[in-house]
Amino acid sequence: MNISLQILIKDSIAGREPAQRALYMKYRIKWYMQCLRYGKNKHEADDMMQEGLIQIFKDLHQFDAKRSSFETWTSRLISHAALRYLKKNSWNNAFAEIDEANDLSESSETIHEKLAAKELTLLIQSLPMGYRVVFNLFLEGFSHQEIAERLDITIGTSKSQLFKAKRMLRKKLKFHLTSTNR
Amino acid sequence: MESDNNIKKFFERKFLDAQPEGDDWNIPSDDIWNNALPHFPKEKKKKRPFFFFLIGAGVLAMLLAVGLYFSFRTDSFTRLTTNKDAQLSAPFNHATNTPLAINNTPEKSTQNITDKTENKTSNSNTIVAQDKLDLIKTSTQNTFNNNSTNHGFQKKKKVENPLIILDASKKIKEKISETSETSNLKNKLGVSHLKNKTPLIDSETNIVSEKPIAALPVLFPEIIDKNKEIIDHQPTIIPIKRKRQLKKWEIGLSHSPFMFKWVNLLTTDSLPEGEELSFDIGYKNINLPISRRLGRRWSLSSGIALSRIKACVNFSSNNFVYDANQPDPDWTSILREQTNTIFINTSTLEELEINLSPDVNLVDGDSLELIGKIPVQLSFVQVPLILNYHFGKKRLEGLVHAGIYFNYMHERVRDVGFNLLKEDQIISESTNIDPYSDNYFAITPIIGFGLKYHLSDHFNLGVSTKIELFAPPLSRFEIGAYYSF
Numbered sequence: 066m067n068i069s070l071q072i073l074i075k076d077s078i079a080g081r082e083p084a085q086r087a088l089y090m091k092y093r094i095k096w097y098m099q100c101l102r103y104g105k106n107k108h109e110a111d112d113m114m115q116e117g118l119i120q121i122f123k124d125l126h127q128f129d130a131k132r133s134s135f136e137t138w139t140s141r142l143i144s145h146a147a148l149r150y151l152k153k154n155s156w157n158n159a160f161a162e163i164d165e166a167n168d169l170s171e172s173s174e175t176i177h178e179k180l181a182a183k184e185l186t187l188l189i190q191s192l193p194m195g196y197r198v199v200f201n202l203f204l205e206g207f208s209h210q211e212i213a214e215r216l217d218i219t220i221g222t223s224k225s226q227l228f229k230a231k232r233m234l235r236k237k238l239k240f241h242l243t244s245t246n247r
Numbered sequence: 248m249e250s251d252n253n254i255k256k257f258f259e260r261k262f263l264d265a266q267p268e269g270d271d272w273n274i275p276s277d278d279i280w281n282n283a284l285p286h287f288p289k290e291k292k293k294k295r296p297f298f299f300f301l302i303g304a305g306v307l308a309m310l311l312a313v314g315l316y317f318s319f320r321t322d323s324f325t326r327l328t329t330n331k332d333a334q335l336s337a338p339f340n341h342a343t344n345t346p347l348a349i350n351n352t353p354e355k356s357t358q359n360i361t362d363k364t365e366n367k368t369s370n371s372n373t374i375v376a377q378d379k380l381d382l383i384k385t386s387t388q389n390t391f392n393n394n395s396t397n398h399g400f401q402k403k404k405k406v407e408n409p410l411i412i413l414d415a416s417k418k419i420k421e422k423i424s425e426t427s428e429t430s431n432l433k434n435k436l437g438v439s440h441l442k443n444k445t446p447l448i449d450s451e452t453n454i455v456s457e458k459p460i461a462a463l464p465v466l467f468p469e470i471i472d473k474n475k476e477i478i479d480h481q482p483t484i485i486p487i488k489r490k491r492q493l494k495k496w497e498i499g500l501s502h503s504p505f506m507f508k509w510v511n512l513l514t515t516d517s518l519p520e521g522e523e524l525s526f527d528i529g530y531k532n533i534n535l536p537i538s539r540r541l542g543r544r545w546s547l548s549s550g551i552a553l554s555r556i557k558a559c560v561n562f563s564s565n566n567f568v569y570d571a572n573q574p575d576p577d578w579t580s581i582l583r584e585q586t587n588t589i590f591i592n593t594s595t596l597e598e599l600e601i602n603l604s605p606d607v608n609l610v611d612g613d614s615l616e617l618i619g620k621i622p623v624q625l626s627f628v629q630v631p632l633i634l635n636y637h638f639g640k641k642r643l644e645g646l647v648h649a650g651i652y653f654n655y656m657h658e659r660v661r662d663v664g665f666n667l668l669k670e671d672q673i674i675s676e677s678t679n680i681d682p683y684s685d686n687y688f689a690i691t692p693i694i695g696f697g698l699k700y701h702l703s704d705h706f707n708l709g710v711s712t713k714i715e716l717f718a719p720p721l722s723r724f725e726i727g728a729y730y731s732f
Contacts, residue, residue, distance in 0.1 A: 080290035089280060097275040098262060107272075114275050118283040125288075182261050183272050189258075204258055231254055238254070 070135060078126045085122060095136070096121075096143050098182065102189045102201050103147035105155075117146035140205055148198065148215060155194060188237060196230035203227050303551060303630050303653075310537055310549060492704045494731035495540050501709070501727020503532040503554070522564040529557040534725060536631070544637050548650070552629040560621045569613040601667060607674040615674075619665025627656040633693065642702075648695040648713060659684040691715045697725075705731050 073091070076084030097114050104110035120142045128138050189197055202212045212223040536550035603609070633650030661682035667675040697711025707729050714722040 078288065080288040082284070082287075082290070085284075085287055086280070093275055094273055098273050101273065102262075111276065111279055115279050115283050118279065119286040122283075122287040185258060185261050186273075204255060204262075234254060238257070 071130075074125060074128065074135070077122060089118070092136070092139060096139065098186060099140060099143045099201075100147055101186050102204075103144070103151065103198065105190055105194070109150070109154075113143070113147040113150045116150055117143040120146050144202065144205055145215075147201075151194065151198065188234065192230055192233060195226050196233065199223055199226040200230040200234070203230075303628070306549070306630070307537070307551065310539075493540060493543065494704065497536075497538045497540075497546075497729050497731045499534075499536050499709075499727050499729030501534040501536060501725045501729075503530075503534070503723040503725050521566045523562065525561045527559040527561070529555075531555045532723070534727065536727070536729075538635065546635045546637065548633040548635055548648075549631060552631065552652075554627050554629070556623075556625045558623045558625070560623065561619075563616060563618040565614065565616040567615040567617060569609045569611065569615055571609070571611040601665065602676045603667065604674055604676050607669075609669070609674075613669055616668040616671075617665065618668060619663070621660060621663050624659045625656060626659075627654055629654050631693070642700055644699045644701065644707075646697040646699065646709075646711065648693065648697065648711065650693055652691050652693055652715060654687070654689045654691060656687040656689065657684065658687065699729070707731070 070091075073084050073088045077088050096117060097110065100110040100113040100117065101107070104113055121139050124142065128135065132138075133141075189200065192200065198216065199212055202215065207215070209220045209223045209227070212218075212227075213220045216223070218226075532552065532554040534550065534552040536548055538546045538548035538550075540546045609615075630653040631650060632653070633648050636647040638645045638647075659682065661684075665675075666673045693713050693715045695711055695713035697709055699707045699709035701707040709725075709727055709729060711725045712723070713725065
């Protein structure tokens with residue numbers, strides 16, 4: 066961890082607003098994009114982001130640079146806040162079986178044309194919530210056991226949701242992946 | 248599995264280093280920050296610098312007052328432990344024109360010893376100066392310096408028995424003058440443990456020499472009983488060559504000509520090619536220490552240290568290429584990375600903005616250079632609380648320090664300047680950054696070691712190194728002169 070970040074964190078813990086703001090400005094996009102991937106839309110992402118921010122700055126004194134990087138640590142707090150939000154607001158039947166054929170809301174042709182971060186985020190947002198959450202946790206490096214513990218589901222369900230999420234995404238990305246491999 | 252990994256890597260690659268985009272889709276609205284801000288930890292109230300100065304000044308004043316009180320509270324017996332003082336204050340037998348002896352008898356009661364001495368008033372060789380005895384009794388009733396060895400720390404000892412005053416007769420003086428009989432005398436006097444301490448008697452004046460002297464140890468009652476002859480002729484003041492006297496208090500004035508290795512704490516390594524970072528540093532310091540002996544080996548130091556560091560961080564980088572398709576670089580982040588120094592509260596630079604002059608037209612691929620300077624001034628007041636361990640018996644003394652510093656720091660950054668250049672021409676608009684200042688209070692542990700050379704009982708010169716274990720890096724080398732009392 067570089068010294069600038071150390072100072073920002075130290076000053077933020079001390080409650081200095083300029084430092085808190087500087088830290089926020091430095092990571093806001095990463096944090097927000099993470100929220101966007103968890104949320105169904107921008108409105109949900111905003112709420113998650115706000116909760117995540119409060120959590121980060123409240124718990125900042127607990128951050129230990131020896132145990133994890135700052136990005137990893139904050140990413141975990143953001144995902145935790147996002148899950149808390151989802152559990153509070155739209156958790157019902159999150160992991161129910163879904164007819165994937167009906168859920169492909171966007172045609173693959175559209176996806177292929179715009180595969181920047183924004184479109185990929187929209188693509189993830191288009192996943193059913195159970196798929197979306199498990200897939201995001203998978204992207205963040207959680208194991209199936211950790212995912213199961215966080216979501217109060219079985220490891221089997223986690224694996225199943227991830228498999229289906231990836232299958233759905235793969236369908237949408239098939240063209241892109243094959244063209245990249247060439 | 249491989250395709251699974253491909254998906255994961257693909258997404259990670261896409262989300263890594265995401266930048267703000269034109270339609271602000273991935274930029275959180277200001278409302279999020281504004282709504283969250285009230286829930287963040289708040290900065291505590293500003294420290295009241297004057298209040299801390301008052302506390303510091305009060306502590307110092309108390310230390311000084313206590314020191315002065317004890318230093319002037321020296322009784323007549325203590326003064327007898329030095330040559331000049333002994334001559335001035337020792338009772339004098341006008342009949343024989345010789346000084347009178349002063350001894351104490353810790354084992355016997357006052358009355359017994361006084362009786363004995365009174366009984367001897369008829370002896371021509373022994374005179375009891377009762378009036379002076381009373382005077383000294385009074386003055387030394389409470390405290391008495393146990394001076395049996397007279398080197399090392401002089402511990403105050405409360406004694407119940409007063410003094411007796413005996414004549415230093417010629418007879419015994421002659422004995423003492425004969426060096427061959429010195430050891431026998433010491434045996435008789437019960438002071439044979441004073442090895443290598445030769446009593447010195449001036450045959451002309453019959454008493455002290457110019458050398459520092461010590462009063463003879465206690466005249467024990469057993470000796471009185473067994474050696475009547477010696478009792479009758481007991482000299483009272485015998486000069487003994489002694490070691491350096493330790494004083495209770497010490498004040499001094501020291502200076503740290505430089506702070507060593509602190510530049511290393513500024514990250515200058517691993518800079519990419521084309522980037523330069525340099526520091527101009529000025530440093531001033533003065534220390535006013537005060538210490539109190541806690542024993543032969545230990546002392547406690549405090550005082551005040553005033554320091555000022557002026558540093559200017561200069562940097563330049565010519566690694567920037569204008570990309571018309573990319574948003575402007577985040578100069579603030581670049582600046583922070585390049586001026587990676589702990590002396591700068593980088594949040595100060597948050598308001599930093601760099602804008603191109605309106606008449607500048609950059610084309611894709613133009614090479615740009617970023618140059619800048621950040622002058623920082625750090626002033627601090629330190630009040631140490633340090634425990635010192637002393638070793639070494641003679642003039643040269645070693646010390647090991649351990650303790651804490653109470654630091655009050657004032658950091659100021661102003662006249663920050665930076666510019667973008669293209670082909671050595673400034674193409675950025677002038678920028679104004681509000682001066683920044685902040686105050687900190689911190690406690691830092693320190694360790695160190697030092698050497699002192701004692702020019703006399705009162706004066707010594709010293710050097711020491713003190714290393715603070717945490718930032719700010721105020722490790723330094725001190726050189727100073729000290730006065731003990």
